[in-house]
Amino acid sequence: MQEHRTMAEQQIxxxxxxxxxxxxxxxxxxxxxxxxRDLCRDMSENCPPYGRFLERLGTPIHNWQGLADxxxxxxxxxxxxxxxAVPISxxxxxxxxxxxxxxxxxxxxxxxxxxxxxxxxxAAVLKEHIGGSRRPYLVLDSPDSVQAGxxxxxRGAAIRGxxxxxxxxxxxxxxxxxxxxxxDFDTIESFFADYASAQPLLFGFTYIVWTRFxxxxxxxxxxxGASGATMLHSxxxxxLIAQAVSxxxxxxxxxxxxxxxxxxxxxxxxMVEQVGTVFVDCSAGNKHAxxxxxxxxxxxxxxxxxxxxxxxxxxxxxVLPASYPGLALITEDLATLLGAEDCPCGRKGRYxxxxxxxxxxxxxxxxxxxxxxxxxx
Amino acid sequence: MRITQFLxxxxxxxxxxxxxxxxxxxxxxxxxxxxxxxxLNLFDDFGGKLLQHPETKTLDGVAFLSTWxxxxxxxxxxxxxLGGSPEFLDGFLPVGSVKLAxxxxxxxxxxxxxxxxxxxLFSLVQALSAKNVCMVKLALENQPGMIPLLTVLxxxxxxxxxxxxxxxxxxxxxxxxxxxxxxEELSWAADTKIMWGGGPALKAISALPRREHCTEIxxxxxxxxxxxxxxxxxxxxxxxxxxxxxxxxIAAFDQRAxxxxxxxxxxxxxxxxxxxxAELFAHQFRRLPPKLSLxxxxxxxxxxxxxxxxxxxxxxxxxxxPEANWTICMDSTISMKxxxxxxxxxxxxxxxxxxxxxxxxxxxxxxxxxxGDPSDAEAFANEATLxxxxxxxRPGLMNGFESPWDGxxxxxxxxxxxSLKG
Numbered sequence: 001m002q003e004h005r006t007m008a009e010q011q012i013x014x015x016x017x018x019x020x021x022x023x024x025x026x027x028x029x030x031x032x033x034x035x036x037r038d039l040c041r042d043m044s045e046n047c048p049p050y051g052r053f054l055e056r057l058g059t060p061i062h063n064w065q066g067l068a069d070x071x072x073x074x075x076x077x078x079x080x081x082x083x084x085a086v087p088i089s090x091x092x093x094x095x096x097x098x099x100x101x102x103x104x105x106x107x108x109x110x111x112x113x114x115x116x117x118x119x120x121x122x123a124a125v126l127k128e129h130i131g132g133s134r135r136p137y138l139v140l141d142s143p144d145s146v147q148a149g150x151x152x153x154x155r156g157a158a159i160r161g162x163x164x165x166x167x168x169x170x171x172x173x174x175x176x177x178x179x180x181x182x183x184d185f186d187t188i189e190s191f192f193a194d195y196a197s198a199q200p201l202l203f204g205f206t207y208i209v210w211t212r213f214x215x216x217x218x219x220x221x222x223x224x225g226a227s228g229a230t231m232l233h234s235x236x237x238x239x240l241i242a243q244a245v246s247x248x249x250x251x252x253x254x255x256x257x258x259x260x261x262x263x264x265x266x267x268x269x270x271m272v273e274q275v276g277t278v279f280v281d282c283s284a285g286n287k288h289a290x291x292x293x294x295x296x297x298x299x300x301x302x303x304x305x306x307x308x309x310x311x312x313x314x315x316x317x318x319v320l321p322a323s324y325p326g327l328a329l330i331t332e333d334l335a336t337l338l339g340a341e342d343c344p345c346g347r348k349g350r351y352x353x354x355x356x357x358x359x360x361x362x363x364x365x366x367x368x369x370x371x372x373x374x375x376x377x
Numbered sequence: 378m379r380i381t382q383f384l385x386x387x388x389x390x391x392x393x394x395x396x397x398x399x400x401x402x403x404x405x406x407x408x409x410x411x412x413x414x415x416x417l418n419l420f421d422d423f424g425g426k427l428l429q430h431p432e433t434k435t436l437d438g439v440a441f442l443s444t445w446x447x448x449x450x451x452x453x454x455x456x457x458x459l460g461g462s463p464e465f466l467d468g469f470l471p472v473g474s475v476k477l478a479x480x481x482x483x484x485x486x487x488x489x490x491x492x493x494x495x496x497x498l499f500s501l502v503q504a505l506s507a508k509n510v511c512m513v514k515l516a517l518e519n520q521p522g523m524i525p526l527l528t529v530l531x532x533x534x535x536x537x538x539x540x541x542x543x544x545x546x547x548x549x550x551x552x553x554x555x556x557x558x559x560x561e562e563l564s565w566a567a568d569t570k571i572m573w574g575g576g577p578a579l580k581a582i583s584a585l586p587r588r589e590h591c592t593e594i595x596x597x598x599x600x601x602x603x604x605x606x607x608x609x610x611x612x613x614x615x616x617x618x619x620x621x622x623x624x625x626x627i628a629a630f631d632q633r634a635x636x637x638x639x640x641x642x643x644x645x646x647x648x649x650x651x652x653x654x655a656e657l658f659a660h661q662f663r664r665l666p667p668k669l670s671l672x673x674x675x676x677x678x679x680x681x682x683x684x685x686x687x688x689x690x691x692x693x694x695x696x697x698x699p700e701a702n703w704t705i706c707m708d709s710t711i712s713m714k715x716x717x718x719x720x721x722x723x724x725x726x727x728x729x730x731x732x733x734x735x736x737x738x739x740x741x742x743x744x745x746x747x748x749g750d751p752s753d754a755e756a757f758a759n760e761a762t763l764x765x766x767x768x769x770x771r772p773g774l775m776n777g778f779e780s781p782w783d784g785x786x787x788x789x790x791x792x793x794x795x796s797l798k799g
Contacts (some may be wrong), residue, residue, distance in 0.1 A: 048686040048690075049689070050688070051689070052688060052689075052690060053684060053687045053688050054686055056686075056687040056693075056694060056696075057683060057684070057687050057696060057699075071699070072679050073684060074681045074684045076681055077681075077684050077685065081684060081689075082686075082687055083688075171605075261607075300670070300671050300672060300675075300676040300701075301668060301670060301671035301676055301700060301701050301702075302699075302700045303680070303699050303701065304675070304699075304700075313673065313676070313677070330397055330680060334673060334675050338427060356792075358673045358674050358677050359674065360674050362738045
């Protein structure tokens with residue numbers, strides 16, 4: 001047992017240390033499947049609910065032939081269950097999702113091993129997209145999002161993670177007592193005055209970037225001429241889709257404010273349930289899995305992997321989680337599988353584009369819910 | 378063009394409901410002059426032809442619709458709704474010292490739910506039988522089977538009446554629910570509004586402006602359950618048929634009808650454990666053909682509920698496999714589980730049916746009951762209907778549309794009783 005754990009640890013180390021996008025899909029599966037078998041077996045022993053989940057809904061672990069054979073745990077389960085594979089004394093940080101679409105946030109228990117892997121993984125991925133040098137970092141959020149203590153929101157975790165690439169950190173917003181964010185124009189203008197030519201790094205949540213940065217700056221006619229800047233952003237597109245803002249429009253108008261190329265506006269797909277495992281836009285606008293992770297786009301009903309060109313539910317697989325069962329998670333997001341091994345950017349493996357969140361169907365009809373609370377008396 | 382009109386010949390597109398509504402109103406007196414028996418003859422012919430037409434005979438629920446359309450059934454329904462005499466629809470009849478007649482309310486506007494392909498016909502035939510002109514607003518732009526259903530109706534023929542004539546009295550349309558102006562137009566035109574659907578849809582439709590005399594009839598949202606008592610569970614004879622009948626109720630309309638069971642309660646007994654009953658359900662589910670497709674939303678609901686049950690050591694489940702075909706969730710927590718639909722059933726073990734009485738509210742529409750002793754069944758039905766349940770029926774009959782439905786005699790609500798004394 002100890003021997004295979006050590007071996008798994010070595011394999012994860014080698015994945016984090018090596019190049020992130022150079023392995024073709026078949027080789028990747030060949031390497032990752034046995035590793036996931038070991039990791040899932042350990043996880044099922046250390047987290048009994050996960051063991052039950054695998055036993056009740058999967059085939060025996062030794063029968064898994066491909067990554068698609070691993071039963072994916074729905075990501076929302078972290079809202080309903082306290083899923084831990086380590087004693088609470090070993091938890092160094094509890095991550096919490098925002099609870100915008102649900103009253104209960106996800107609770108993710110991170111131990112030292114997982115935290116270390118997550119930090120290294122994020123650095124390994126971002127390094128391949130934005131380079132390894134430290135840059136002035138403008139956070140398009142408020143310092144309150146990165147609260148002190150052992151609990152951290154999804155926003156806070158992302159802000160901190162990207163912070164490892166920062167030579168200095170500046171917060172562009174302040175939180176009002178009602179929770180709203182207001183731009184700190186002095187900080188924003190002085191940041192760009194000082195660092196516009198120093199290849200600054202910007203990060204914010206997509207909706208905040210659009211509503212609090214792009215629209216606010218456009219209203220005031222402000223642009224910053226930071227031609228070497230890179231902006232990373234992440235988070236839901238639902239509200240932007242509702243406002244009919246396409247990714248292309250988002251990129252071009254954001255780039256016009258910052259003063260950089262639209263290709264330097266990089267969306268990444270990630271979630272608090274898998275911090276460190278991020279899928280960053282490549283130069284062709286597609287998303288690839290890093291070496292230590294993978295994704296599967298699954299068809300509705302059959303849940304089989306889709307063919308190229310088809311849309312399906314996104315499942316993300318990552319070797320990073322050691323303290324909670326986040327190894328294979330199926331989301332409520334949809335993506336189109338665009339291809340494998342032939343992305344114009346040159347990265348290997350499969351690639352996808354996020355499309356939207358799953359929406360409630362019109363077909364549910366009158367046989368709907370029992371909950372009385374949904375009816376007015 | 379925002380409006381799609383469904384016709385036997387296909388779809389027609391327009392931008393205003395007004396011309397259609399005006400035409401219906403102009404033709405209302407012609408409909409009033411058709412004897413009710415002739416309408417029933419035509420519907421009887423329609424029922425027969427539905428099972429012959431290649432595009433309608435395979436539609437979900439069409440076999441039941443065909444039976445429901447039989448003249449004997451519709452006549453019985455009219456008698457029940459109209460004081461024993463459908464002829465009240467044709468003119469004044471003496472009742473004691475007065476003469477009474479049942480006149481149409483006028484124009485009935487219907488907002489349909491999208492869950493049951495044949496649902497618009499159940500609503501339409503009842504309103505038409507009472508000689509109301511009708512505009513039916515469908516929930517879906519591509520309502521499965523609607524054009525073939527209308528085509529078959531148009532091809533019916535009985536002495537003195539052609540199916541094609543009925544299209545002077547009905548208009549079937551679809552427009553996006555977001556078009557407030559069109560919804561308001563339809564609501565203003567109505568003498569009666571009939572609404573089928575979920576809570577938010579009903580609230581929105583009910584809030585539309587209407588004329589003072591306009592009445593509203595709302596169906597849904599509802600929730601249905603099943604109940605197997607100890608005596609029936611302990612009797613093996615015919616028990617497989619009970620389970621297969623429940624599975625037919627679950628599979629029909631992909632469990633989206635308000636009458637489809639979502640939670641089935643089982644009393645503890647000496648013969649079968651909860652798991653054993655679940656295995657019997659699983660056996661019947663395995664005999665169903667696979668679903669043709671499934672939307673993402675329902676797929677997500679199914680995989681989520683499976684995971685919730687699988688992670689929990691107080692619960693158990695049996696699932697079809699990785700594909701979201703069917704799922705049986707088991708527990709002993711006495712509650713109504715949130716409906717997942719699409720062949721997802723919750724089996725809950727209880728000591729006695731009396732334990733679920735406190736959960737019963739008017740939200741519960743139908744209870745599929747399998748009792749060993751008819752007197753126990755009646756005792757339960759008395760208690761359950763007192764608390765709001767509309768129907769207690771044998772498994773296998775849960776989705777059988779009948780009158781009354783949701784406690785309402787629909788035809789009686791789309792007529793005006795008028796009197797003549799002189």
